Amino acid sequence: MGMGTYSGENDRETTERAIRTALKMGYRHFDTAKIYGSEPAVGNALRRAIHDGLVEREDIHVTSKLWSSDHHDPLSALHQTLKKLGMEYIDMYLVHWPVSLKPWVDYPVPREEDFETLDMENTWSGMERCLEMGLCKSIGVSNFSSRKIEELIDFACVTPVVNQVEMHPMWRQKKLRSICGDYGIHVSAYSPLGGPGNAWGTTAVVDHPIIQSIALKHNATPAQVALRWGLSQGSSVIVKSFNPRRIKENIGALDLTLDDWDLFEIEKMEERKIMRAEYLVNDTTSPFKTIEELWDEEI
Structure with a gap:
């Protein structure tokens, strides 16, 4: 179970305090990205925890991501990430999106004029160079469809270790898990609760009657049921909360066991992709003219 650190409106102090709380509760995987703005807080909190003897560096797993404006030079981008984190290496470096933006685009929702031609072969070569230089322990991708994974495999010298995607009981x-499994790629789930609290998120997952019923049966919370489902599929789950009570509740999912009937019931739930990223689609400058092209019909 990983802790997501997209800070949004949270200040650095709040983020650092939440990370320290999470460390004390047993979290060891921390997920950040350039575009989240949380790399300095993550690095500072983890360095202080290491200095204080709360944890050893080799016992924590730090993931960050190549933003879309840095596809032309992943090596320089990772150097900047490491500088912000105050670390010599990270454990996992992911291509955040299969989209390339102009170098000055440092905001999450691009304008129509911000897109550049995507050269994924060149991008991945840069990611492999980061790995060769020891700046990261492994490399992977995020938001890649089954087809995009297969296209990447065709030219990659190093197979991505992880594909981090939206995944929860309603998606x-x-x-995708089957295709990734064929290549030995681990699927990591972001928004494993459906992203409640995010502008694009929903409470439909944790409010769903099936999830509520299973939670009642096991004397657990709906969030714990959703997280345990993700873990039961062989995926890691990246949860995001800065509330100490929720941080504790989330990791409590590790103590829950779902039976075959629970899993059967969850399979009945209607499916709906929540994070659709329509802002990456346009008729003129984006490589994706429709939402179906962006997700290769997996929508």
Whole structure:
């Protein structure tokens, strides 16, 4: 179970305090990205925890991501990430989106004029160079469909270790998990609760009657049921909360066991992709003219 650190409106102090709380509760995987703005807080909190003897560096797993404006030079981008984190290496470096933006685009929702031609072969070569230089322990991708994974495999010298995607009981990613499994790629779930609290998120997952019923049966919370489902599929789950009570509740999912009937019931739930990223689609400058092209019909 990983802790997501997209800070949004949270200040650095709040983020650092939440990370320290999470460390004390047993979290060891921390997920950040250039575009989240949380790299300095993550690095500072983890360095202080290491200095204080709360944790050893080799016991924590730090993930960050190549933003879309840095596809032309992943090596320089990772150097900047490491500088912000105050670390010599990170454990995982992911291509955040299969989209390339102009170098000055440092905001999450691009304008129509911000897109550049995507050269994924060149981008991945840069990611492999980061790995060769020891700046990261492994490399992977995020938001890649089954087809985009297969296209990447065609030219990659190093197979991505991880594909981090939206995944929860209402978006189960069965096809993608199967394809990734064929190549030995681990699927990591972001928004494993459906992203409640985000502008684009929903409470539909944790409010769903099936999830509520299973939670009642096991004397657990709906969030714990959703997280345990993700873990039961062999995925890691990246949860995001800065509230100490929720941080504790989330990791409590590790103590929950779902039975076969629970899993059967969850398979009945209607599926709906929540994070659709329509802002990456346009008729003129984006490589994706429709939402179906962006997700290769996995929508």
